[in-house]
Amino acid sequence: MPNFLLTDEEVAAIEAFLLSVPGASPAPETPVSQDEQVIAQGKKIFGEARCISCHAVEGRGGTLAPELSRVAGKARPRWLLEFLRDPKEHAANSKMPRYRFSNQELNAVVAYMLAQFQDGAPDFSFSGLK
Secondary structure (H helix, E strand, C coil): CCCCCCCHHHHHHHHHHHHHCCCCCCCCCCECCCCHHHHHHHHHHHHHCCHHHCCEECCEECCCCCCCCCHHHCCCHHHHHHHHHCHHHHCCCCCCCCCCCCHHHHHHHHHHHHHHCCCCCCCCECCCCC
């Protein structure tokens, strides 16, 4: 994602505008799982899906898709979850395949990505799927 070089005031103005649109209130969120077993499951799924074939992590891996090293500081958990569920629903031209992970698997992958790929990222919360 490009750096638009916006000031804090400009970001606040954009946020206020977007939240003023009818029906644009953010969904309630709960903390991301920090359970080591859930994160380990997410790591396993991330590896089995060969995400690194297309995505780089810390400069190593594929170049067809965005670098993931700091995704936790750039994307909200709910967005990651929804994008991983159906990439083309959010980006029609996305080359990312739809893996058809279960809700539990999606939650685990997101927990892993948020635990692993951060740079002092804010503590977002996550509502997950049941």
